[in-house]
Amino acid sequence: MHGPEVLIPLALFTSIAITIIFWRKFLNDERLAAIEKGADPNIFRGKSTNSIALKFGLLFIGVGCGILFGGLIEGFFRDEEVAYFSMIFIFGGAGLFISHKMEQKENQ
16 A cells, blocks of 8 residues: 555544544533533443343344344245345344343333
8 A cells, every 4th residue: 555545544543533532522521511510420321231231142142043044944035145134134123122121121
């Protein structure tokens, strides 16, 4: 890579770094302003890592089941892509739906 091709990755990583820096600065300013007005500092805590782990775990289980069932029903379709992609999306969506229902039940 010589010449202008070097600038593309450099510009990409620089823009990503600048975006992250400004985003963090904005969040910090917003939190400080809310705390100055008397807001509870605990409102800025994000989701617990358990719910994120549950969501991704069930998503990946669903995708794995989708790949498995896509391979099993591959003979019913002319295109094998149809079998795999449809089963991946159906079972992945089912995994996310189950995680949503489990989180709702936990929050009640």
